[in-house]
Amino acid sequence: MRQHYDKLLSLIDQLPRHNSSRSVGELSNIFSNYKSILNSVNQTDDDYKRNTNSYYTEISRIQSDIQGAQNGKSQKQKDKAFSDAISGLRLDIEALADLINTREQFD
Numbered sequence: 178m179r180q181h182y183d184k185l186l187s188l189i190d191q192l193p194r195h196n197s198s199r200s201v202g203e204l205s206n207i208f209s210n211y212k213s214i215l216n217s218v219n220q221t222d223d224d225y226k227r228n229t230n231s232y233y234t235e236i237s238r239i240q241s242d243i244q245g246a247q248n249g250k251s252q253k254q255k256d257k258a259f260s261d262a263i264s265g266l267r268l269d270i271e272a273l274a275d276l277i278n279t280r281e282q283f284d
Contacts, residue, residue: 185274196259
């Protein structure tokens, strides 16, 4: 679990700050890594499965925001979608890291 926790903290640090075509690609890669970690943690045991199921409800919204950041009709729409995707993903990554840390007592 320590490797998942450390990777989540690393993903937070990697989140892009400004919207650009390159940033959207980076965000998409970070999102993919987050989903892989979430799936792995979810499969660890029944307790993690119960506690991580709520994170799956946000995945489609974050994915939609990432797509909006890439394909929005105006720059304003793209920027809003990018900001929403970053915010949602950051919250979910931090929450999953907190869940792991609380259970495993790394700090």
